[in-house]
Amino acid sequence: MNTSILLIGKPHSSKTVFLSQFYSRLQKKKSNLKLYKTVDDLSPIFAARESLSAGEEPQTTPAEKSVKFYLPIQFSEKQIDLRCPEYGGEQVLSIVENRELNKEWKTSINESNSWVLFIRLNSVNKSLDISDITFSEQHKKSTEKTQSIIEDKISDQSFFIELLQIILHSKGYDYHLINNKVKLTIVLTCWDEMNTEEKPYDVLKSKLPLLLNFVESNWNSELLKIIGLSAQGFALDTPENKEKYLIEGPEEFGYLVLADGTQTNDITQLIEEAL
Protein backbone atom coordinates (compact mmCIF):
# COMPACT_ATOMS: atom_id res chain seq x y z
CA MET A 1 0.00 0.00 0.00
CA ASN A 2 1.17 3.52 -0.75
CA THR A 3 2.09 5.88 2.01
CA SER A 4 -0.64 8.40 2.36
CA ILE A 5 -0.67 11.92 3.69
CA LEU A 6 -3.97 13.16 5.00
CA LEU A 7 -4.73 16.82 4.43
CA ILE A 8 -7.15 18.33 6.94
CA GLY A 9 -8.42 21.89 6.97
CA LYS A 10 -11.48 23.99 7.60
CA PRO A 11 -13.15 25.77 4.69
CA HIS A 12 -11.02 28.60 3.29
CA SER A 13 -7.79 27.40 4.86
CA SER A 14 -5.97 27.61 1.51
CA LYS A 15 -6.13 23.94 0.56
CA THR A 16 -7.17 24.69 -3.01
CA VAL A 17 -4.47 27.24 -3.74
CA PHE A 18 -1.86 24.95 -2.22
CA LEU A 19 -2.90 21.91 -4.23
CA SER A 20 -3.22 23.92 -7.40
CA GLN A 21 0.22 25.48 -6.98
CA PHE A 22 1.65 22.14 -5.96
CA TYR A 23 0.28 20.50 -9.06
CA SER A 24 1.55 23.26 -11.33
CA ARG A 25 5.08 22.93 -9.95
CA LEU A 26 5.09 19.19 -10.57
CA GLN A 27 3.80 19.76 -14.08
CA LYS A 28 6.41 22.37 -14.87
CA LYS A 29 9.09 20.09 -13.35
CA LYS A 30 9.95 22.64 -10.70
CA SER A 31 10.25 20.05 -7.98
CA ASN A 32 12.19 16.93 -7.07
CA LEU A 33 8.86 15.20 -6.96
CA LYS A 34 6.89 13.75 -9.84
CA LEU A 35 3.48 12.30 -10.33
CA TYR A 36 3.62 8.52 -10.56
CA LYS A 37 0.47 8.50 -12.63
CA THR A 38 -1.96 10.90 -14.18
CA VAL A 39 -4.43 12.48 -11.81
CA ASP A 40 -7.89 11.04 -12.52
CA ASP A 41 -9.85 14.12 -11.81
CA LEU A 42 -8.42 17.62 -11.78
CA SER A 43 -11.75 19.38 -11.67
CA PRO A 44 -11.49 20.34 -7.98
CA ILE A 45 -8.48 22.55 -8.71
CA PHE A 46 -9.43 23.54 -12.24
CA ALA A 47 -10.95 26.90 -11.39
CA ALA A 48 -8.11 27.85 -9.09
CA ARG A 49 -5.50 27.03 -11.73
CA GLU A 50 -7.32 29.13 -14.28
CA SER A 51 -7.58 32.11 -11.96
CA LEU A 52 -3.97 31.95 -10.83
CA SER A 53 -2.61 31.76 -14.33
CA ALA A 54 -4.70 34.82 -15.17
CA GLY A 55 -3.18 36.58 -12.15
CA GLU A 56 -6.48 36.57 -10.28
CA GLU A 57 -7.27 35.61 -6.70
CA PRO A 58 -8.93 32.20 -6.91
CA GLN A 59 -12.54 31.98 -5.82
CA THR A 60 -12.80 29.99 -2.64
CA THR A 61 -14.15 26.49 -3.01
CA PRO A 62 -17.78 26.42 -1.92
CA ALA A 63 -17.60 24.92 1.54
CA GLU A 64 -20.43 22.51 0.88
CA LYS A 65 -18.74 21.13 -2.21
CA SER A 66 -17.91 17.65 -1.13
CA VAL A 67 -15.22 16.42 -3.46
CA LYS A 68 -12.40 14.16 -2.58
CA PHE A 69 -9.10 14.72 -4.22
CA TYR A 70 -5.72 13.16 -4.24
CA LEU A 71 -2.35 13.62 -5.86
CA PRO A 72 -0.24 10.54 -6.65
CA ILE A 73 3.32 11.60 -5.88
CA GLN A 74 6.60 9.86 -6.64
CA PHE A 75 9.15 10.72 -3.97
CA SER A 76 12.48 8.99 -4.72
CA GLU A 77 11.56 5.32 -4.40
CA LYS A 78 8.30 5.91 -2.62
CA GLN A 79 4.80 6.42 -3.89
CA ILE A 80 2.88 8.81 -1.77
CA ASP A 81 -0.76 9.75 -2.02
CA LEU A 82 -1.61 13.21 -0.82
CA ARG A 83 -5.23 12.78 0.12
CA CYS A 84 -7.95 15.20 0.88
CA PRO A 85 -11.03 13.18 1.78
CA GLU A 86 -13.24 16.15 1.38
CA TYR A 87 -12.30 19.30 -0.29
CA GLY A 88 -14.63 22.08 0.69
CA GLY A 89 -13.94 21.60 4.37
CA GLU A 90 -17.58 21.55 5.41
CA GLN A 91 -17.23 17.97 6.61
CA VAL A 92 -14.39 19.02 8.87
CA LEU A 93 -16.80 21.40 10.58
CA SER A 94 -19.39 18.68 10.74
CA ILE A 95 -16.98 16.25 12.42
CA VAL A 96 -16.98 18.48 15.46
CA GLU A 97 -20.57 19.68 15.22
CA ASN A 98 -22.22 16.33 14.62
CA ARG A 99 -19.49 14.32 16.29
CA GLU A 100 -19.29 11.88 13.46
CA LEU A 101 -16.72 10.68 10.95
CA ASN A 102 -18.04 9.26 7.73
CA LYS A 103 -16.62 6.15 6.13
CA GLU A 104 -14.34 8.06 3.78
CA TRP A 105 -12.76 9.90 6.70
CA LYS A 106 -12.45 6.81 8.84
CA THR A 107 -10.62 4.97 6.07
CA SER A 108 -8.34 7.91 5.35
CA ILE A 109 -7.47 8.30 9.03
CA ASN A 110 -6.90 4.62 9.40
CA GLU A 111 -4.62 4.40 6.38
CA SER A 112 -2.56 7.49 6.98
CA ASN A 113 0.22 7.99 9.51
CA SER A 114 1.07 11.48 8.31
CA TRP A 115 -1.50 14.13 9.03
CA VAL A 116 -1.25 17.67 7.78
CA LEU A 117 -3.49 20.22 9.48
CA PHE A 118 -3.98 23.53 7.68
CA ILE A 119 -4.76 26.46 9.94
CA ARG A 120 -5.23 29.94 8.58
CA LEU A 121 -4.45 32.08 11.58
CA ASN A 122 -5.80 35.28 10.13
CA SER A 123 -9.27 33.82 10.05
CA VAL A 124 -8.94 32.61 13.64
CA ASN A 125 -10.83 35.00 15.83
CA LYS A 126 -9.59 35.84 19.23
CA SER A 127 -12.33 37.84 20.81
CA LEU A 128 -11.59 39.85 23.87
CA ASP A 129 -12.42 38.13 27.10
CA ILE A 130 -12.39 39.39 30.62
CA SER A 131 -8.79 38.27 31.18
CA ASP A 132 -7.63 40.54 28.36
CA ILE A 133 -8.88 43.84 29.65
CA THR A 134 -8.28 46.05 32.57
CA PHE A 135 -11.69 46.41 34.03
CA SER A 136 -13.01 49.83 34.77
CA GLU A 137 -15.98 50.94 36.81
CA GLN A 138 -17.76 51.55 33.53
CA HIS A 139 -17.43 47.87 32.64
CA LYS A 140 -18.71 46.83 36.02
CA LYS A 141 -21.78 48.97 35.72
CA SER A 142 -22.74 47.67 32.35
CA THR A 143 -22.02 44.10 33.50
CA GLU A 144 -24.94 44.14 35.86
CA LYS A 145 -27.54 44.83 33.26
CA THR A 146 -26.23 42.80 30.36
CA GLN A 147 -28.21 40.07 28.82
CA SER A 148 -26.02 37.36 27.45
CA ILE A 149 -25.55 37.58 23.72
CA ILE A 150 -23.91 34.27 23.05
CA GLU A 151 -23.32 32.85 19.64
CA ASP A 152 -23.81 29.14 19.49
CA LYS A 153 -20.29 28.60 18.34
CA ILE A 154 -17.30 26.90 19.79
CA SER A 155 -14.05 28.88 19.96
CA ASP A 156 -11.36 28.10 17.43
CA GLN A 157 -8.93 26.54 19.87
CA SER A 158 -11.59 24.30 21.34
CA PHE A 159 -12.63 23.37 17.82
CA PHE A 160 -9.17 22.22 16.78
CA ILE A 161 -8.58 20.38 20.04
CA GLU A 162 -11.87 18.51 19.75
CA LEU A 163 -11.26 17.79 16.06
CA LEU A 164 -7.91 16.21 16.89
CA GLN A 165 -9.39 14.33 19.85
CA ILE A 166 -12.05 12.83 17.59
CA ILE A 167 -9.58 11.92 14.85
CA LEU A 168 -7.17 10.44 17.39
CA HIS A 169 -9.98 8.41 18.88
CA SER A 170 -10.79 7.02 15.47
CA LYS A 171 -7.15 6.03 15.11
CA GLY A 172 -7.35 4.18 18.42
CA TYR A 173 -5.48 6.80 20.39
CA ASP A 174 -6.50 9.13 23.12
CA TYR A 175 -4.70 11.22 25.67
CA HIS A 176 -3.72 8.14 27.65
CA LEU A 177 -1.07 7.37 25.07
CA ILE A 178 1.58 9.65 23.72
CA ASN A 179 1.41 9.42 19.99
CA ASN A 180 4.48 7.78 18.54
CA LYS A 181 3.01 6.50 15.32
CA VAL A 182 1.28 9.33 13.53
CA LYS A 183 3.20 12.37 12.46
CA LEU A 184 1.34 15.65 12.75
CA THR A 185 2.38 18.65 10.71
CA ILE A 186 0.58 21.86 11.54
CA VAL A 187 0.77 24.22 8.60
CA LEU A 188 0.04 27.87 9.25
CA THR A 189 -1.29 28.96 5.89
CA CYS A 190 -1.46 32.35 4.19
CA TRP A 191 1.75 33.20 6.01
CA ASP A 192 2.18 36.39 3.96
CA GLU A 193 -0.99 37.81 5.54
CA MET A 194 0.61 37.81 8.95
CA ASN A 195 3.61 40.06 8.26
CA THR A 196 5.73 38.38 10.87
CA GLU A 197 9.39 37.54 11.27
CA GLU A 198 8.71 34.99 13.99
CA LYS A 199 9.14 31.24 13.68
CA PRO A 200 5.99 29.23 13.01
CA TYR A 201 6.19 27.60 16.45
CA ASP A 202 6.23 30.97 18.19
CA VAL A 203 3.37 32.27 16.09
CA LEU A 204 1.22 29.27 17.01
CA LYS A 205 2.21 29.71 20.64
CA SER A 206 1.06 33.28 20.69
CA LYS A 207 -2.17 32.70 18.74
CA LEU A 208 -3.39 29.27 19.85
CA PRO A 209 -1.42 28.39 22.99
CA LEU A 210 -3.78 25.74 24.38
CA LEU A 211 -3.85 23.91 21.07
CA LEU A 212 -0.05 23.93 21.13
CA ASN A 213 -0.05 22.55 24.71
CA PHE A 214 -2.45 19.88 23.61
CA VAL A 215 -0.41 18.67 20.64
CA GLU A 216 2.88 18.91 22.51
CA SER A 217 1.64 16.80 25.37
CA ASN A 218 0.07 14.21 23.10
CA TRP A 219 2.73 13.86 20.44
CA ASN A 220 6.25 12.65 20.69
CA SER A 221 8.25 15.80 19.81
CA GLU A 222 9.94 14.08 16.88
CA LEU A 223 6.56 13.50 15.28
CA LEU A 224 5.33 17.03 15.59
CA LYS A 225 6.23 19.78 13.18
CA ILE A 226 4.96 23.32 12.84
CA ILE A 227 5.65 25.19 9.61
CA GLY A 228 4.33 28.15 7.67
CA LEU A 229 3.03 28.23 4.10
CA SER A 230 2.19 30.92 1.65
CA ALA A 231 0.95 29.01 -1.37
CA GLN A 232 0.40 32.15 -3.39
CA GLY A 233 3.32 34.24 -2.16
CA PHE A 234 1.39 37.49 -1.99
CA ALA A 235 -2.07 38.86 -2.57
CA LEU A 236 -3.03 39.44 -6.20
CA ASP A 237 -4.66 42.76 -5.54
CA THR A 238 -2.26 45.12 -7.29
CA PRO A 239 -1.51 45.41 -11.02
CA GLU A 240 2.21 44.79 -10.32
CA ASN A 241 1.53 41.55 -8.51
CA LYS A 242 -0.87 40.38 -11.20
CA GLU A 243 1.73 41.17 -13.80
CA LYS A 244 4.27 38.95 -12.03
CA TYR A 245 1.88 36.02 -12.20
CA LEU A 246 1.03 36.73 -15.83
CA ILE A 247 4.62 36.93 -16.93
CA GLU A 248 6.39 34.33 -14.85
CA GLY A 249 3.54 31.91 -14.19
CA PRO A 250 1.98 31.07 -10.83
CA GLU A 251 4.30 28.12 -10.19
CA GLU A 252 7.19 30.56 -9.64
CA PHE A 253 5.59 31.86 -6.48
CA GLY A 254 4.72 30.63 -3.04
CA TYR A 255 7.02 29.62 -0.22
CA LEU A 256 7.33 27.52 2.88
CA VAL A 257 8.64 28.69 6.25
CA LEU A 258 10.40 25.77 7.86
CA ALA A 259 10.45 25.10 11.59
CA ASP A 260 13.76 26.94 12.01
CA GLY A 261 12.35 30.03 10.29
CA THR A 262 14.15 29.63 6.97
CA GLN A 263 12.18 30.14 3.79
CA THR A 264 12.20 27.90 0.78
CA ASN A 265 10.55 28.65 -2.53
CA ASP A 266 9.69 25.05 -3.22
CA ILE A 267 6.29 24.45 -1.65
CA THR A 268 6.43 20.80 -2.68
CA GLN A 269 8.96 20.33 0.12
CA LEU A 270 5.93 20.18 2.36
CA ILE A 271 5.71 16.50 1.48
CA GLU A 272 9.17 15.81 2.89
CA GLU A 273 8.29 17.80 5.98
CA ALA A 274 5.12 15.84 6.51
CA LEU A 275 6.64 12.38 6.21
Added chain:
Amino acid sequence: MEGKCSNLECAAPINCHEGKEKYIDCEFWISAKTKQSKSITITKKENKSDLPWTGEALKIEELIKVTFRNPALMIGVVGKADAGKTTYLAMLFTLLLRGVKLQDFDFCGTKTIKAWDEFYQKLKVQKESVAFPDPTPAQYIRLLHLALRNKSKLLKDILLSDASGEVFSIWAQNREDERAENARWIYKHSNAFILFIDCEDLINRKNQAKTEVVDLAQMLKHDLKSRPVIAVWSKSDRKEEVHTKIKEKLKEELSEIFEKNFAEIDISNFSAEDPDILVHKNNISVLDWLFSVIFTVTKTEFTLEDEYVGNDIFLNYKVS
Protein backbone atom coordinates in the same frame (compact mmCIF):
# COMPACT_ATOMS: atom_id res chain seq x y z
CA MET B 1 -35.65 -13.04 28.68
CA GLU B 2 -38.71 -10.79 28.60
CA GLY B 3 -40.70 -10.43 25.41
CA LYS B 4 -43.38 -11.81 23.15
CA CYS B 5 -43.44 -14.41 20.41
CA SER B 6 -44.15 -13.26 16.86
CA ASN B 7 -47.11 -15.65 16.88
CA LEU B 8 -49.71 -13.73 18.85
CA GLU B 9 -51.44 -16.97 19.87
CA CYS B 10 -48.31 -18.23 21.55
CA ALA B 11 -47.76 -17.99 25.31
CA ALA B 12 -43.96 -18.20 25.21
CA PRO B 13 -41.85 -17.88 27.29
CA ILE B 14 -44.33 -19.90 29.43
CA ASN B 15 -44.56 -22.62 26.78
CA CYS B 16 -44.18 -22.88 23.01
CA HIS B 17 -47.22 -22.89 20.73
CA GLU B 18 -45.31 -25.03 18.22
CA GLY B 19 -44.55 -27.58 20.91
CA LYS B 20 -40.78 -27.05 20.93
CA GLU B 21 -39.06 -28.16 24.07
CA LYS B 22 -37.14 -24.92 24.32
CA TYR B 23 -39.17 -21.93 23.12
CA ILE B 24 -35.97 -20.05 22.20
CA ASP B 25 -35.35 -22.55 19.39
CA CYS B 26 -38.72 -21.84 17.79
CA GLU B 27 -38.66 -19.91 14.50
CA PHE B 28 -41.54 -17.66 15.53
CA TRP B 29 -39.80 -16.69 18.73
CA ILE B 30 -36.52 -16.09 16.88
CA SER B 31 -38.16 -13.89 14.25
CA ALA B 32 -39.71 -11.75 16.99
CA LYS B 33 -36.29 -11.26 18.56
CA THR B 34 -34.61 -10.37 15.26
CA LYS B 35 -37.20 -7.70 14.58
CA GLN B 36 -36.62 -6.25 18.01
CA SER B 37 -32.86 -6.05 17.63
CA LYS B 38 -33.30 -4.39 14.24
CA SER B 39 -35.32 -1.63 15.78
CA ILE B 40 -32.56 -1.11 18.34
CA THR B 41 -30.00 -0.61 15.58
CA ILE B 42 -32.20 2.03 14.01
CA THR B 43 -32.47 4.07 17.21
CA LYS B 44 -28.71 3.93 17.54
CA LYS B 45 -28.35 5.39 14.07
CA GLU B 46 -30.62 8.25 14.97
CA ASN B 47 -28.25 9.06 17.80
CA LYS B 48 -25.60 9.29 15.11
CA SER B 49 -22.40 9.81 17.02
CA ASP B 50 -20.61 6.69 18.09
CA LEU B 51 -18.06 8.65 20.06
CA PRO B 52 -17.96 7.70 23.72
CA TRP B 53 -18.06 11.32 24.87
CA THR B 54 -20.26 14.28 23.97
CA GLY B 55 -18.12 17.23 24.99
CA GLU B 56 -20.81 18.32 27.42
CA ALA B 57 -20.35 18.30 31.19
CA LEU B 58 -20.46 14.82 32.66
CA LYS B 59 -23.22 13.57 34.92
CA ILE B 60 -22.48 11.27 37.82
CA GLU B 61 -23.59 8.19 35.89
CA GLU B 62 -21.25 9.08 33.02
CA LEU B 63 -18.13 9.21 35.14
CA ILE B 64 -17.07 5.81 33.95
CA LYS B 65 -16.23 7.43 30.61
CA VAL B 66 -13.29 9.07 32.29
CA THR B 67 -12.50 6.65 35.09
CA PHE B 68 -12.51 3.38 33.19
CA ARG B 69 -8.72 3.31 33.23
CA ASN B 70 -7.63 5.15 36.33
CA PRO B 71 -9.55 6.75 39.13
CA ALA B 72 -9.89 10.46 38.50
CA LEU B 73 -9.06 13.13 41.00
CA MET B 74 -12.20 14.94 42.04
CA ILE B 75 -12.14 18.52 43.21
CA GLY B 76 -15.24 19.69 45.06
CA VAL B 77 -16.08 23.30 44.33
CA VAL B 78 -18.00 24.41 47.40
CA GLY B 79 -19.71 27.64 48.34
CA LYS B 80 -23.01 29.44 48.61
CA ALA B 81 -24.98 30.69 45.63
CA ASP B 82 -23.42 33.54 43.64
CA ALA B 83 -20.05 33.13 45.35
CA GLY B 84 -18.36 32.77 41.96
CA LYS B 85 -17.92 29.02 41.66
CA THR B 86 -18.97 28.64 38.03
CA THR B 87 -17.26 31.87 37.08
CA TYR B 88 -14.11 30.45 38.62
CA LEU B 89 -14.34 27.44 36.30
CA ALA B 90 -14.98 29.75 33.36
CA MET B 91 -11.94 31.82 34.27
CA LEU B 92 -9.82 28.72 34.62
CA PHE B 93 -10.51 27.62 31.05
CA THR B 94 -10.23 31.17 29.77
CA LEU B 95 -6.74 31.37 31.21
CA LEU B 96 -5.78 28.00 29.77
CA LEU B 97 -6.94 29.20 26.34
CA ARG B 98 -4.83 32.27 26.86
CA GLY B 99 -1.78 30.08 27.37
CA VAL B 100 -1.40 30.25 31.14
CA LYS B 101 0.01 26.93 32.33
CA LEU B 102 -0.30 24.92 35.48
CA GLN B 103 2.94 24.64 37.40
CA ASP B 104 3.53 20.89 37.18
CA PHE B 105 1.11 19.73 34.52
CA ASP B 106 0.41 20.10 30.84
CA PHE B 107 -3.03 20.12 29.33
CA CYS B 108 -3.51 17.01 27.22
CA GLY B 109 -7.23 16.84 26.63
CA THR B 110 -10.75 17.08 27.97
CA LYS B 111 -13.93 15.12 27.51
CA THR B 112 -16.04 18.18 28.29
CA ILE B 113 -14.75 20.80 25.90
CA LYS B 114 -18.22 22.06 24.90
CA ALA B 115 -19.08 22.79 28.50
CA TRP B 116 -15.74 24.51 29.10
CA ASP B 117 -16.10 26.53 25.95
CA GLU B 118 -19.62 27.60 26.84
CA PHE B 119 -18.29 28.92 30.14
CA TYR B 120 -15.51 30.71 28.31
CA GLN B 121 -17.98 32.34 25.92
CA LYS B 122 -19.70 33.94 28.91
CA LEU B 123 -16.55 35.78 29.86
CA LYS B 124 -16.16 37.33 26.44
CA VAL B 125 -16.39 41.04 26.31
CA GLN B 126 -19.35 42.09 24.22
CA LYS B 127 -20.37 45.67 23.85
CA GLU B 128 -17.98 46.57 26.65
CA SER B 129 -19.55 44.20 29.11
CA VAL B 130 -19.42 40.61 30.24
CA ALA B 131 -22.39 38.31 30.75
CA PHE B 132 -21.04 35.89 33.39
CA PRO B 133 -22.39 32.34 33.69
CA ASP B 134 -25.98 31.80 34.79
CA PRO B 135 -26.57 30.28 38.23
CA THR B 136 -26.19 26.51 38.20
CA PRO B 137 -29.63 24.87 38.52
CA ALA B 138 -30.19 23.20 41.90
CA GLN B 139 -30.75 19.70 40.58
CA TYR B 140 -27.48 19.44 38.67
CA ILE B 141 -24.05 18.28 39.42
CA ARG B 142 -22.01 19.00 36.37
CA LEU B 143 -18.52 17.61 36.24
CA LEU B 144 -15.86 19.28 34.14
CA HIS B 145 -12.93 17.23 33.00
CA LEU B 146 -9.28 17.99 32.39
CA ALA B 147 -6.68 15.45 31.38
CA LEU B 148 -3.26 16.54 32.58
CA ARG B 149 0.18 15.11 32.16
CA ASN B 150 2.98 15.76 34.61
CA LYS B 151 6.62 16.32 33.76
CA SER B 152 7.36 12.61 33.90
CA LYS B 153 4.54 12.07 31.37
CA LEU B 154 2.20 10.51 33.87
CA LEU B 155 -1.43 11.15 33.17
CA LYS B 156 -3.97 12.40 35.67
CA ASP B 157 -7.68 12.89 35.06
CA ILE B 158 -9.14 15.78 37.00
CA LEU B 159 -12.82 16.42 37.58
CA LEU B 160 -14.15 19.68 38.94
CA SER B 161 -17.67 19.80 40.28
CA ASP B 162 -20.16 22.48 39.37
CA ALA B 163 -23.22 22.30 41.60
CA SER B 164 -25.67 24.94 42.71
CA GLY B 165 -24.73 26.96 45.77
CA GLU B 166 -28.14 26.45 47.41
CA VAL B 167 -27.46 22.80 48.12
CA PHE B 168 -24.34 23.72 50.07
CA SER B 169 -26.21 26.28 52.15
CA ILE B 170 -28.84 23.66 52.99
CA TRP B 171 -26.17 21.06 53.74
CA ALA B 172 -24.32 23.49 56.01
CA GLN B 173 -27.44 23.69 58.17
CA ASN B 174 -28.51 20.06 58.05
CA ARG B 175 -26.18 17.40 56.79
CA GLU B 176 -29.00 14.93 56.21
CA ASP B 177 -31.47 17.29 54.50
CA GLU B 178 -32.95 15.49 51.53
CA ARG B 179 -32.41 18.53 49.32
CA ALA B 180 -28.67 18.38 49.99
CA GLU B 181 -28.02 15.13 48.16
CA ASN B 182 -25.69 16.79 45.64
CA ALA B 183 -23.63 18.38 48.39
CA ARG B 184 -23.32 15.02 50.16
CA TRP B 185 -22.25 13.33 46.93
CA ILE B 186 -19.56 15.91 46.27
CA TYR B 187 -18.39 15.72 49.86
CA LYS B 188 -18.12 11.98 49.77
CA HIS B 189 -16.32 11.69 46.45
CA SER B 190 -13.98 14.65 46.33
CA ASN B 191 -10.26 14.34 46.96
CA ALA B 192 -9.87 18.04 47.64
CA PHE B 193 -12.03 21.11 48.11
CA ILE B 194 -12.17 24.72 47.03
CA LEU B 195 -14.21 26.70 49.54
CA PHE B 196 -15.55 29.98 48.21
CA ILE B 197 -15.70 33.10 50.34
CA ASP B 198 -17.62 35.87 48.62
CA CYS B 199 -16.02 39.23 49.46
CA GLU B 200 -19.03 41.13 48.17
CA ASP B 201 -21.31 39.20 50.50
CA LEU B 202 -18.99 39.98 53.41
CA ILE B 203 -19.20 43.67 52.49
CA ASN B 204 -22.98 43.66 52.21
CA ARG B 205 -24.16 41.21 54.84
CA LYS B 206 -21.12 41.43 57.12
CA ASN B 207 -21.16 39.07 60.09
CA GLN B 208 -24.16 37.14 58.75
CA ALA B 209 -22.20 36.22 55.65
CA LYS B 210 -19.20 35.30 57.77
CA THR B 211 -21.27 32.94 59.94
CA GLU B 212 -22.51 31.15 56.82
CA VAL B 213 -18.96 30.58 55.61
CA VAL B 214 -17.95 29.23 59.02
CA ASP B 215 -20.99 26.91 59.13
CA LEU B 216 -20.06 25.52 55.74
CA ALA B 217 -16.41 25.16 56.78
CA GLN B 218 -17.44 23.23 59.87
CA MET B 219 -19.56 20.88 57.83
CA LEU B 220 -16.62 20.38 55.46
CA LYS B 221 -14.49 19.49 58.46
CA HIS B 222 -16.69 16.73 59.93
CA ASP B 223 -15.26 13.83 57.91
CA LEU B 224 -12.48 15.60 56.09
CA LYS B 225 -9.56 13.36 57.05
CA SER B 226 -6.43 14.53 55.25
CA ARG B 227 -8.18 16.00 52.21
CA PRO B 228 -6.83 19.48 51.45
CA VAL B 229 -9.00 22.59 51.44
CA ILE B 230 -8.16 25.89 49.84
CA ALA B 231 -10.27 28.87 50.84
CA VAL B 232 -10.73 31.17 47.91
CA TRP B 233 -11.64 34.79 48.60
CA SER B 234 -13.54 35.52 45.42
CA LYS B 235 -14.17 39.04 44.08
CA SER B 236 -11.02 40.07 45.94
CA ASP B 237 -10.69 43.23 43.91
CA ARG B 238 -13.07 44.48 46.61
CA LYS B 239 -11.47 42.71 49.57
CA GLU B 240 -10.28 46.04 50.99
CA GLU B 241 -13.87 47.03 51.56
CA VAL B 242 -14.51 44.04 53.84
CA HIS B 243 -14.37 45.21 57.43
CA THR B 244 -10.96 44.40 58.95
CA LYS B 245 -12.54 42.74 61.99
CA ILE B 246 -14.60 40.41 59.84
CA LYS B 247 -11.61 39.53 57.69
CA GLU B 248 -9.39 38.79 60.67
CA LYS B 249 -11.96 36.80 62.59
CA LEU B 250 -12.88 34.70 59.57
CA LYS B 251 -9.24 34.02 58.81
CA GLU B 252 -8.61 32.97 62.39
CA GLU B 253 -11.67 30.74 62.62
CA LEU B 254 -10.91 29.00 59.35
CA SER B 255 -7.35 28.20 60.32
CA GLU B 256 -8.63 26.85 63.65
CA ILE B 257 -11.12 24.62 61.86
CA PHE B 258 -8.80 23.22 59.23
CA GLU B 259 -5.37 23.29 60.88
CA LYS B 260 -3.32 21.38 58.32
CA ASN B 261 -3.55 20.93 54.53
CA PHE B 262 -5.18 24.30 54.36
CA ALA B 263 -4.39 27.43 52.39
CA GLU B 264 -6.05 30.70 51.48
CA ILE B 265 -5.86 32.70 48.30
CA ASP B 266 -7.42 35.85 46.83
CA ILE B 267 -8.89 35.74 43.34
CA SER B 268 -10.69 38.15 41.10
CA ASN B 269 -12.04 38.41 37.58
CA PHE B 270 -11.32 42.06 37.22
CA SER B 271 -7.77 43.01 36.40
CA ALA B 272 -6.44 46.31 37.62
CA GLU B 273 -3.32 45.82 35.56
CA ASP B 274 -2.04 43.31 33.04
CA PRO B 275 -0.87 40.82 34.17
CA ASP B 276 -2.83 41.00 37.40
CA ILE B 277 -1.86 38.56 40.15
CA LEU B 278 -5.39 38.08 41.47
CA VAL B 279 -6.72 37.35 37.99
CA HIS B 280 -4.02 35.81 35.84
CA LYS B 281 -1.98 33.98 38.44
CA ASN B 282 -4.07 33.14 41.48
CA ASN B 283 -6.95 31.53 39.60
CA ILE B 284 -4.43 28.95 38.38
CA SER B 285 -2.50 28.79 41.67
CA VAL B 286 -5.62 27.37 43.36
CA LEU B 287 -5.14 24.16 41.42
CA ASP B 288 -1.35 24.28 41.65
CA TRP B 289 -1.59 24.32 45.43
CA LEU B 290 -4.17 21.51 45.64
CA PHE B 291 -2.14 19.32 43.29
CA SER B 292 1.06 19.97 45.18
CA VAL B 293 -0.59 18.78 48.42
CA ILE B 294 -2.40 15.81 46.91
CA PHE B 295 0.53 14.51 44.94
CA THR B 296 3.00 14.98 47.78
CA VAL B 297 0.73 12.93 50.02
CA THR B 298 0.65 10.15 47.44
CA LYS B 299 4.41 10.21 47.13
CA THR B 300 4.98 9.72 50.85
CA GLU B 301 2.75 6.67 50.91
CA PHE B 302 5.67 4.65 49.64
CA THR B 303 9.04 4.85 51.25
CA LEU B 304 12.17 3.06 50.28
CA GLU B 305 13.65 0.99 53.07
CA ASP B 306 17.32 1.41 53.73
CA GLU B 307 17.97 -2.19 54.53
CA TYR B 308 18.51 -4.67 51.79
CA VAL B 309 15.55 -7.03 51.87
CA GLY B 310 16.21 -9.44 49.04
CA ASN B 311 16.12 -9.85 45.32
CA ASP B 312 12.56 -8.77 44.86
CA ILE B 313 12.76 -5.05 44.42
CA PHE B 314 9.09 -4.59 45.26
CA LEU B 315 9.68 -5.91 48.75
CA ASN B 316 11.85 -2.88 49.29
CA TYR B 317 8.77 -0.75 49.30
CA LYS B 318 6.36 -0.58 52.10
CA VAL B 319 3.28 1.45 52.65
CA SER B 320 3.75 3.84 55.48
